[in-house]
Amino acid sequence: MAFWDLFVVALMPVLKVLIITGIGLVLALERINLLGQNARRYLNELVFYVFGPALVCSYLAETVTLESLEELWFMPVNILLTFIIGSFLAWMVNIIARTPQHLRGLVMGCCAAGNLGNLLLIIIPAICDESDSPFGDSTTCTTNGDTYTSLSMSIGAIYIWSYVYVIIRISANKAPSTLGENGSRIKSPEQTSETHAESTTEPFLQSITLEESSAPVDSSIVESEGKETFLQRIRKTAKMLTCGINLKMLLTPITIGAIIGFIIGIVSPIRDILIGDDAPLRFIESSILLLGEALVPSQTLIVGANLLRGLQRSEVNIVVIIGVILVKYIAMPIIGVGVVKAAAHFGLVGSDPLFQFVLMLQFALPPAMSVGTITQLFGAGEGECSVVMLWTYAVAALSLTLWSTFFMWLVA
Template sequence: MELWDKNMKTTEVVFEAVLPVLKLLSMALIGLLLSHPKIQMIPKPTLRLLSKLVFFLFWPCLIFTHLGPVISVKKFIQWWFVPINVVISTAVGSVLGFFVALICRPPPEFFRLTVIMTAFGNTGNIPLAVVSSVCHNEDNPFGGTCYDGIAYAGFSQWVSVVLVYTLIYHMMEPPLEYYEVVEEGTEIEELTNLPTGNENDLSTPLLIEAEWTGIEDQRTEHCQTPLVATIFNSISDVSQSNTPDIESIREMPSSPRSYGCLAEPKVVRKIRIVVERTPINQILQPPLTATVLAIVIGIIPQIKATVFGSDAPLDFITDSLAMISDGMVPAVMLVLGGMLWEGPNESKLGLRTTIGIVVARLLILPLAGIGIIYLADKWNCLIADDSMYRFVLLMQYATPSAILLGAIASLRGYAVGEASALLFWQHVFGLVSISVYIFIYFKLLVTLF
């Protein structure tokens, strides 16, 4: 059965749409049951270990073994709309989040959080899990090229990570007003009491560690400083009592001074300080490293012939990595089940704002995505006659907020409980909304695209 068959019955489309999600839901329920306190077959330390395996092993192997054999210079150019679509979905989500914040009126310190949690979706493990589940059956509606969807999803990783560690990182800094009212010395005391990787602390929610294992080890004093607000606010508007001033930041060893008569303009200096405090060194996480390696090897024919293919000398290594990658989807869903058992964290965001974010992210944004992809198809921006390509692009609008946002919130000390609670509720309702939109996408791919 091919997806472009115009004679598909509605019941067949419903079955093909619901079945992949039912598989994922079953695995998540198993994880939920096995992590139940009365059973404790998978205690929290085990789930953390499983999360580390996903982050450092299963996920990179899945991307590398599916993206590498498919990518080439020609396809690298043809797939240009995949990263652009991530940027578009983030921009449209930001607009929706802004309206949600205006309508629902969250507490002022959570205005930016409302925009961020609506804007930035999960373009990593959830699309990969959905595509893998759809392609698991030999009679899947996408045919023999179904697993190209994993390559498409993996190809979008780099732009997502760059957005998180640059734009989102600075947007999630603590509000300056909140920072000022903290008593002097409180931040230092909190920082000295932070758990380290050697203390085997289990208090960090699984949500936070799910896409950034070892987050606690990356936290420093500067992570929880409202750097951008401090630098770009004038002295007359900002109290200098408890916040670091520009001069103290500028004099730090990592910030080179201006030389002699080559006086550095104030705006340039401010931008430079912000750039220097951006954690660029954290961008090359294992999944992104796997993406970069797969692209580099895939676009160089001589190296590609050595690594990928049944006749390749290193084919046995690639096969081994492919076998390891098979654990990606089950492990992710087991961790998700354990995460759901933890329940939502306490949140001061408010019920109305929480509902507004969930509705905007899971219901309204996917509808906007349908219109965007339809226009892109009509303007010949997409690969011709590739239904899986369109399906992956549509899925980028339908996923819950990126779990990595919870990790960034923890790193920056900003709205950790609120971010975790939002992620929890989005993933709960996302099980239903993703099923509905997969059905809609399948139907549209049959009749419209």
């Protein structure tokens, strides 16, 4: 494939994202006000509770089988490595840039979570449709590419909503506050907004907060006076590591949708009833897919609407933006090449060049749109997230093209 053809293929999906982001920005203007604060919150709830679970469930049910899981087992490991490595590099960026405490989770989320679904859904089929594609026959390439993309999107969603969701939630609670005249702490506007959102429109978040606040305290561990003994410290640490894990926080709607999709895809009797042109209940799966397809435009519009606030007032500095760009487009792809090549050397990923290409590309993708959805859910860092998204996706137009060319040269 010629460099210019590859440049066009890689550029198109990024330009589409930027255009829809701009539409979201326009819809959020006061003169139009179709995506005001309340509208964004309600749209986010639809993404969180309906669109996301529906899309993940339908894609997994269609493409994942027990046989494919045996062949693609390394992809969840590869995606997990992108999150671990990205988090470590984000920790370094936060230290160097002296990022405010309540924005450190945002930086970590942007560096750890890549756009593992939306862009791959456009890039991979476009590459397969090229007449001189390095991945062989268009039909076979597209079929395999759909499987790789849907598994990537689903596993990525599970990691995002069970990891990035938690760290942004913890970071959002560290928003700065001031002292009142009587010495009481006064919440910042971001914290007030978050509290309002949790108490009125976020039953999922509210239930988590109530459970944590009402958790019983072991009186045998806490001492009223004196120092803790070594044994008591061990017991206290064990309590924090075990009882401190909230299962409801991990079982988000998207995670539940992924579990249902895996069950439908793996269990043959259920799959035969729901999936396929001859399936008697195929209209159920088609309806769920139709509903889930609203995820991508909805998330992108929200990011654009949040960008208006970021342009008006943003606490993110240029060092943070440069740091995220360096992590996502230089450090991560280089590390990704080493990871995939090492896995191929030890026979962990098979010989399919398209599969190796997707694994490498997972290290070079811009931040996930779901990060913007999560910041909107907690009412903290929406504007800052949109500014980071704007610059990272602008740079992605060139970065994805160059890295895609290099990755194809390596696997061809």
